[in-house]
Amino acid sequence: MVHHHSMTDRELVQGIINSDQAAFKELVETHQLFVIRTCYAMVHDMEDAKDLAQEVFIEVLRSADAFRGKAKFSSWIYRIAVNKSLNHLKKHRRKDSFSIFSFQDPGGKIQEEQIADHHTHGGGDAVMEEDELKEALHTAIDGLPVKQKIAFTLHKYEELPYNEIAEVMNVSLSSVESLIHRARLNLQKRLTYYYHSNRK
Amino acid sequence: MKKNRQDRVQKTLDFIQKDRIVPEDPWFYSRLMARIEGEKEQMVNPGFLGVRRLRLRPILGVILVMVGIAGGITLGKVISSPASTKEPAVSVFPMEEDANAAFFSEIGGANYEQILLMK
Numbered sequence: 322m323v324h325h326h327s328m329t330d331r332e333l334v335q336g337i338i339n340s341d342q343a344a345f346k347e348l349v350e351t352h353q354l355f356v357i358r359t360c361y362a363m364v365h366d367m368e369d370a371k372d373l374a375q376e377v378f379i380e381v382l383r384s385a386d387a388f389r390g391k392a393k394f395s396s397w398i399y400r401i402a403v404n405k406s407l408n409h410l411k412k413h414r415r416k417d418s419f420s421i422f423s424f425q426d427p428g429g430k431i432q433e434e435q436i437a438d439h440h441t442h443g444g445g446d447a448v449m450e451e452d453e454l455k456e457a458l459h460t461a462i463d464g465l466p467v468k469q470k471i472a473f474t475l476h477k478y479e480e481l482p483y484n485e486i487a488e489v490m491n492v493s494l495s496s497v498e499s500l501i502h503r504a505r506l507n508l509q510k511r512l513t514y515y516y517h518s519n520r521k
Numbered sequence: 522m523k524k525n526r527q528d529r530v531q532k533t534l535d536f537i538q539k540d541r542i543v544p545e546d547p548w549f550y551s552r553l554m555a556r557i558e559g560e561k562e563q564m565v566n567p568g569f570l571g572v573r574r575l576r577l578r579p580i581l582g583v584i585l586v587m588v589g590i591a592g593g594i595t596l597g598k599v600i601s602s603p604a605s606t607k608e609p610a611v612s613v614f615p616m617e618e619d620a621n622a623a624f625f626s627e628i629g630g631a632n633y634e635q636i637l638l639m640k
Contacts, residue, residue: 349550358543371546375553382557454536461533478541512530 330394337385349378352395355479356402362474363406365459373409377402396488399479403471403489461511465504472497473504 328336328347336344356377361370380401388397462470471490475481481489483497490497 346550349553353546353549354543357546357549358541361543362541367543371549374549375556378553379557379560451536451539454533455540457533458536458540477537508534509530512533513526516526516529 331390334385334388334390334394337382345378345382348381352398353378355395356398358478359399359402359475360406360409362462362478363403363470364409365463369409369413373402373405376405380405392488393485396485399475399481399485399489400491403475407467457512457515461508461515464511465507468492469500469504469507472500473508476501 328344333344333348333351337348353374356374357367357370360373360377361367364370364373377398381398388394392400462474465473468490472486475486475489476483483494483501486501487494487497492500
């Protein structure tokens with residue numbers, strides 16, 4: 322969640338436009354955790370997330386005067402963070418990780434054989450370690466269609482309310498509800514298949 | 522077994538609560554400022570591979586294409602020029618031809634077979 326310091330969003334933006342370093346520092350300190358977390362939820366690598374977060378703040382610095390004040394300042398920053406993360410994924414998308422669950426999988430249909438091939442190292446009845454949980458979770462999230470992934474991660478990782486997610490994604494409230502609902506169903510289906518395949 | 526799988530699915534989804542924890546990074550701001558300073562520096566002194574060179578790239582590209590086209594036209598003209606077809610053909614065995622010429626001059630233009638018959 323966003324912690325508000327002494328300056329209002331408008332003052333922060335104005336300070337940044339006026340090259341006020343104190344305003345920029347406050348902006349970074351106030352928003353850095355949520356920006357890093359948003360990027361991490363999308364790319365699943367903490368170092369990449371921190372690099373991306375730096376790019377987000379540089380972008381904010383460059384284009385602060387483009388902020389019109391129609392949306393919340395934090396929503397604007399979230400949008401930049403999501404876009405930077407998506408661009409990063411496009412650039413660094415590895416063939417193997419995306420062949421398992423396609424991003425372009427509107428029906429949410431899963432090719433079980435592909436999953437089984439990829440996860441033959443599963444632990445069966447063995448106690449799952451955190452790394453295994455993390456891998457299963459990240460693989461399933463990465464398999465979601467992109468809008469579902471954005472809505473779901475903003476809701477679950479950032480704990481943003483639906484109306485703010487709608488603002489970030491520039492969609493209606495009902496669309497957000499639908500996206501998150503479908504994301505939940507999709508994730509459950511994908512994880513069920515994931516663990517089913519691991520038992521083979 | 523189905524129940525076990527459902528538990529695992531739920532456990533994985535619950536793991537988000539742990540996965541979303543981002544550790545504090547006290548050096549984030551200073552690293553960010555260092556990066557901004559570095560980028561500013563690069564903008565001011567772009568160096569050999571810097572921004573100015575990038576701006577010149579399209580112009581250099583156009584010049585290279587024009588030079589390439591001009592070179593192609595010139596080369597085409599040289600190859601298709603009529604003068605180039607008037608070049609004397611290079612004889613593969615010039616020495617032999619010379620030798621035959623010498624031989625025929627010796628025998629006064631008589632046929633080689635006739636000379637043999639004469640002998």
